[in-house]
Amino acid sequence: xxxxxxxxxAAHLRLPSLLALLAFSAVYAIAVISAPEDAVQGVIQKILxxxxxxxxxxxxxxxxxxxxxxxxxxREDEQYDRLALASAEVGVVFCTLVILTGPIWAxxxxxxxxxxxxxxxxxxxxxxxxxxYLLLRSFTEGSTRAARFAxxxxxxxxxxxxxxYFAIDLFGGRAIHPENLGRGSLxxxxxxxxxxxxxxxxxxxxxxxxxxxxxESLRARDGFPEPQARSGPARAEGSWPT
Amino acid sequence: xxxxxxxLWKDLxxxxxxxxxxxxxxxxxxxxVIVFHFALPADASQLLQxxxxxxxxxxxxxxxxxxxxxxxxLELENEALSGLALAPADRGWIFLGKAAANTLLLFLVQxxxxxxxxxxxxxxxxxxxxxxxxxxxxxxxxxxxxxTLFAAVAVRTRYREVMLPLLLLPVMIPILxxxxxxxxxxxxxxxxxxPELRLLVVVDVAFLIVSFVLFEYVxxx
Amino acid sequence: MTNAAIAxxxxxxxxxxxxxxxxxxxxxxxATTLAVLGPNGAGKSTLLRLVAGLARPxxxxxRVGNPGDDRRRTRGRVGYLAHASFLYPALTARENLIFAARxxxxxxxxxxxxxxxxxQGLAAVADRPAGGFSRGMAQRLxxxxxxxxxxxxxxxxxxxxxxxxxAAHALTERLRELRAAGRTLVLVTHELSRACELADRAVVLARGRxxxxxxxxxxxxxxxxxxxxxxxxxxx
Numbered sequence: 261x262x263x264x265x266x267x268x269x270a271a272h273l274r275l276p277s278l279l280a281l282l283a284f285s286a287v288y289a290i291a292v293i294s295a296p297e298d299a300v301q302g303v304i305q306k307i308l309x310x311x312x313x314x315x316x317x318x319x320x321x322x323x324x325x326x327x328x329x330x331x332x333x334x335r336e337d338e339q340y341d342r343l344a345l346a347s348a349e350v351g352v353v354f355c356t357l358v359i360l361t362g363p364i365w366a367x368x369x370x371x372x373x374x375x376x377x378x379x380x381x382x383x384x385x386x387x388x389x390x391x392x393y394l395l396l397r398s399f400t401e402g403s404t405r406a407a408r409f410a411x412x413x414x415x416x417x418x419x420x421x422x423x424x425y426f427a428i429d430l431f432g433g434r435a436i437h438p439e440n441l442g443r444g445s446l447x448x449x450x451x452x453x454x455x456x457x458x459x460x461x462x463x464x465x466x467x468x469x470x471x472x473x474x475x476e477s478l479r480a481r482d483g484f485p486e487p488q489a490r491s492g493p494a495r496a497e498g499s500w501p502t
Numbered sequence: 503x504x505x506x507x508x509x510l511w512k513d514l515x516x517x518x519x520x521x522x523x524x525x526x527x528x529x530x531x532x533x534x535v536i537v538f539h540f541a542l543p544a545d546a547s548q549l550l551q552x553x554x555x556x557x558x559x560x561x562x563x564x565x566x567x568x569x570x571x572x573x574x575x576l577e578l579e580n581e582a583l584s585g586l587a588l589a590p591a592d593r594g595w596i597f598l599g600k601a602a603a604n605t606l607l608l609f610l611v612q613x614x615x616x617x618x619x620x621x622x623x624x625x626x627x628x629x630x631x632x633x634x635x636x637x638x639x640x641x642x643x644x645x646x647x648x649x650t651l652f653a654a655v656a657v658r659t660r661y662r663e664v665m666l667p668l669l670l671l672p673v674m675i676p677i678l679x680x681x682x683x684x685x686x687x688x689x690x691x692x693x694x695x696x697p698e699l700r701l702l703v704v705v706d707v708a709f710l711i712v713s714f715v716l717f718e719y720v721x722x723x
Numbered sequence: 724m725t726n727a728a729i730a731x732x733x734x735x736x737x738x739x740x741x742x743x744x745x746x747x748x749x750x751x752x753x754a755t756t757l758a759v760l761g762p763n764g765a766g767k768s769t770l771l772r773l774v775a776g777l778a779r780p781x782x783x784x785x786r787v788g789n790p791g792d793d794r795r796r797t798r799g800r801v802g803y804l805a806h807a808s809f810l811y812p813a814l815t816a817r818e819n820l821i822f823a824a825r826x827x828x829x830x831x832x833x834x835x836x837x838x839x840x841x842x843q844g845l846a847a848v849a850d851r852p853a854g855g856f857s858r859g860m861a862q863r864l865x866x867x868x869x870x871x872x873x874x875x876x877x878x879x880x881x882x883x884x885x886x887x888x889x890a891a892h893a894l895t896e897r898l899r900e901l902r903a904a905g906r907t908l909v910l911v912t913h914e915l916s917r918a919c920e921l922a923d924r925a926v927v928l929a930r931g932r933x934x935x936x937x938x939x940x941x942x943x944x945x946x947x948x949x950x951x952x953x954x955x956x957x958x959x
Contacts, residue, residue, distance in 0.1 A: 333719050336779070388672040395668060399660040403739035404781070405723065409655045412716045413669060416648060419712055420673040423705055427676035430697060431683050508825035516813040519852070576811075585809030585868075587777055589826040590799030723778040 264339030267477040270470040277467045284460040291453035304368030307361050309453045313461035314357040315383060319421075321351020321465065322386060325393065326418035329411030338480065341407040344414060345397065346472035350465060352390040358383050378428045385424050389417040505591040509599025516576065517607065523572045524607055527565045531615040534561040535622050547624075554625045555685035559678055561615055562641065566608050567667050570649045573604055574657040583654075587721040597650060597717035601710075604646040605639075612638040630688050637684050637694070640702045644677040644709055645670075651713040654720045676705045728753040728876055728907040729774055733783035736769050743769040744931045747783070751924075753875075756898075756908040758918035761928035762955055767911045768805075770928070771878050774909065775803040787876065799827065802874035804882055808865035812854025816845055816864050819853050820871060827872035839867040844893075859890045866897065876907045883912060895920065915951060919944045929955050 288309075298305035328344030331337070362380045363373045374380075393413055400406035517523055538557055542549060550557075577583040586596055616634065620627040627634060649670055656665035684698035727750040734747035744766045751757045759767050772778050774787055776798045786792075788800040810819050817836050824832035840849045843863040848856070853864060862885070870877070879898075883891050898921055901908060912918055918925050919942055927935040927950070935954040937947055 385672045385675060392668045392672060396655070396659065396665065399665060400658070401660065402723075404737075405658070408719050408722065409659070412651065412655060412719055415716060416651065416673060416709075416712055419708060420676070423676040423708065424672075427679045427701055427705075430701070431679050504825060504828070508822055512811065512814065512818075512822050515818065516811060519813045579812060580810050581805070581807030582809050582811055584777060584805075584807065585823070586826070588775060588798055588801075588803055588809075590795045590797075590828070591826055592795070723772065 264337060266339045266343055266473060270473040270477070273470055274474070277463070277470060281460070281463050281467045284456065284463055288453070288456040288460040291456050295450060295453045302368070304365060306453075307365040307368075308450070309457040310461070311358060311361040311365060312454075313457045314354045314361065315379075316458065317461055317465040318351055318355035318358050318383065318386065320462075321347050321354060321469075322390065322414075322418060322421065324469075325351065326414040329414035332407060333411050333415075338407070339477070341411070342473055342476040342480065344407075344410060346469050346476055348390060348393050348397075348410075348414075350468045350472055352387070352394065353468075354461075354465060355383065355387045355390055359387055378425070381428055382421065382425045386421055389420065393417065503595065505589070505595040506599040506602070509586075509596050510602045513573070513600060513603035514606070517603070522576065523569045524610065526572065527569045527607070527611045528614055530568055531561050531565045531611055532618050534564065535615065535618050539622060550623050550625065551689070552686070554619070554623065555682045555689060558616060558619055559641070559682050559685065561619075562608070562612050562638075563645065563671075563674065563678065565611050565615070566604075566642070566645045566649055567670065569607055569611070570604060570646070570653040570670075571657070571663045571666055573600065573650070574653045575662075578657060583721070584723075587723075593718045593721055594714040596721075597714055601643075601646045601650040601713070604650055605642045608642040608646055609639055612642060625689070627689075630692055633688055633694050634685065637681055637688065637702075640699075640706060641677055641681040644702065644706045645674055647706065647709040647713045648673055651717055651720065654717065676701065677709075680705065727751055727786075728755075728788065729909070730786045731783065732785075734770075734773065734780050734785050735782035736766075736773060736778065737781045742931055744773070746932055749926065749933065751907060751909060753907050754902075754905040755923040756902055756910065756921055758922035758925040759909060759911045759928060760913070760915065760918060760925060760951060764930075765928040766931040767928050768880055771803070771805075771880050771909065771911055774876075775801055775878055777803075799872065800875050802869040802872065802877045803880075804866060804869040804878065805880045806884070808861055809868060810853045810861065810864060813852060815850045815852055816840060816856070817849040819864065820867055823868045823871045829872050835871060839871060843867045858885055859887065862886060862890065863893075866894070870901075874906070876909070877901055878909045878911075880911045881913065882910070883914060883917060915947050916944060918942070919947060927951055927954050 292306055292309050295306065295309070297303055324347035325344045328340045328342075328347060331340035332344065359380075362377075362383070366375065366377070366380075367373050393410060396413055397406050397410045400409050538561075574583070577586070587593075589596070613635070616627055616638070619625060649666075652669040652673075653666055656662060656669055659665045680698045680701040684695055684702065687693070687695045687698070729749065729751040731747050731749040734744060734749070735742065736744040747770065759770065761767050769778070773780055773785060776787070776794050787797045789796075792800070809823075811822070814822065817840060820836035820839055821832045824835050829835050837846075837849075840846045843866060845860065845863055845867070848860065853861065856864065862882075866882075882894060886894060895917075898908065898910070902921070908921075910918070910921060922942065924936070924938040925942060925947065926933050926937075934957070935950050937950060
């Protein structure tokens with residue numbers, strides 16, 4: 261197995277990214293705690309500093325999964341498949357966080373756990389696509405076949421997500437998401453923790469991604485023992501499916 | 503192109519001889535209609551007028567999953583799928599041939615189910631029949647395109663028949679939404695709403711293109 | 724190597740952590756017959772599937788057919804006869820052949836199908852569904868299907884399995900005809916006697932590697948048998 265550029269990058273950045281993550285987390289925690297409480301929503305509003313950032317990571321994660329899959333199909337280089345797998349496993353965690361924090365926030369502010377809000381619904385569908393992706397990988401026999409099937413599903417999935425968004429946004433569900441993607445719509449004193457939240461969670465995503473990628477590279481490397489050189493007919497090691 | 507026709511012909515002839523898929527899909531759909539009757543409250547006429555489209559498309563989606571699973575299960579006999587993989591033909595055409603066959607069969611099942619539904623629940627489909635047929639066709643095409651791609655994948659995993667709905671359902675939501683809303687509007691107002699129609703066409707085209715391209719990779723070992 | 728129909732260098736095929744083939748260096752000159760021998764699990768079928776274009780190597784290089792041919796072109800030059808027949812039970816013998824012919828872009832599929840049915844002695848059952856065929860008949864139909872596009876390279880994976888004497892004899896005749904017609908044949912078989920009968924060259928595979936190669940005088944049955952047993956044992 262050739263260690264690709266991704267595998268090596270992941271290994272080299274191990275310590276720097278961990279340090280950066282710790283530093284950011286500390287600052288982030290301080291910022292969130294000291295941020296002013298929202299007059300209307302109360303302390304639950306502080307989920308703002310977590311929820312959108314997790315969503316960003318969740319979508320980024322699937323984007324990378326699909327990209328890794330596409331590169332794998334094109335180049336047939338296994339490091340891209342490792343990226344796809346790592347990104348899917350980390351991304352699904354962030355996606356789960358979005359699905360958990362969303363209803364908590366909704367319940368705290370509007371009194372209902374779930375209301376089929378378009379954005380949350382699309383994210384829920386993304387969650388199912390993630391799970392289907394991971395199940396597909398587990399249930400396919402043969403790692404090259406699993407990689408290829410997963411790549412196909414990842415690419416189709418990443419196409420389906422924006423289509424889902426358009427469809428649902430146009431037609432389904434009552435929007436309860438605050439329409440506040442514009443800058444400056446955050447209250448005073450909320451900008452910093454929000455930005456820190458984005459940065460820290462993105463860093464967390466990248467750090468976990470790199471760790472998972474490293475783990476997968478090690479697995480790939482150690483799974484293929486090199487045959488020992490001997491005189492006479494070559495001896496092969498490892499086991500075969502008979 | 504030749505290959506597309508050859509695959510389409512092969513699937514249809516096989517189906518004609520054995521009736522394998524069509525019979526199970528039809529029986530299943532009609533059973534679903536019957537189940538709806540028992541599952542809905544006694545005086546469901548109001549519910550039905552507004553919900554008919556949704557119920558019908560639920561039946562369609564599950565019938566299509568059934569048919570797609572069978573379509574590729576048949577290809578596994580005698581490793582016929584490998585036989586297709588060996589051919590020097592561009593695999594995108596093989597895909598189109600199979601997707602076309604699946605679409606046609608699904609459309610047939612949809613039509614019969616719609617009839618059964620209209621009969622069972624006294625829903626007036628007659629006046630809008632032709633336009634409803636357009637919707638059925640668009641929906642069938644969308645479902646069959648990604649469906650054929652995913653079925654080819656799913657049937658070679660450990661949990662074959664269960665894998666396909668897991669893969670397909672989250673992805674086909676745009677088709678379902680567009681089709682159900684358009685069908686509802688059609689039943690209510692007798693006209694096809696253009697935003698939903700446009701969505702369906704866009705989704706169909708997108709899914710067809712992606713599946714056409716990706717099928718190449720699905721047949722390899 | 725330039726006129727070799729099949730050329731492999733350092734060919735490797737892994738399924739996850741398991742290596743089915745490793746370090747395969749092989750040249751098969753055009754219009755020759757190669758026998759591939761070896762115990763079960765040696766990787767013989769995997770090798771054939773790689774040459775047929777059904778799977779891609781995980782390492783090394785493999786050229787099949789003319790240099791510069793892409794995989795699709797290669798598939799058009801290769802006929803592959805495996806354990807599975809690739810037949811559709813619901814279609815008749817004739818329909819199966821016509822379908823295969825159309826898949827391979829053969830001109831005038833009907834005529835070709837009729838030709839093949841005649842040649843394989845299946846004209847009488849041409850319009851019966853393939854699902855009802857006996858093993859021998861199905862085998863003959865599978866052979867016809869494999870040769871529908873008149874491939875220059877023919878790969879056979881243990882084609883004699885389950886054949887009675889008459890059918891085996893007929894198959895051997897067919898293979899001799901193909902040899903005489905200048906086709907390149909790769910025959911995977913368990914039976915050393917067949918290898919000696921038909922092949923110009925033989926290789927023995929064990930645990931994914933070539934452990935012995937023989938041609939000319941070394942292809943006599945006794946010599947081959949000895950070499951086979953020795954190499955397989957030492958590789959175990």
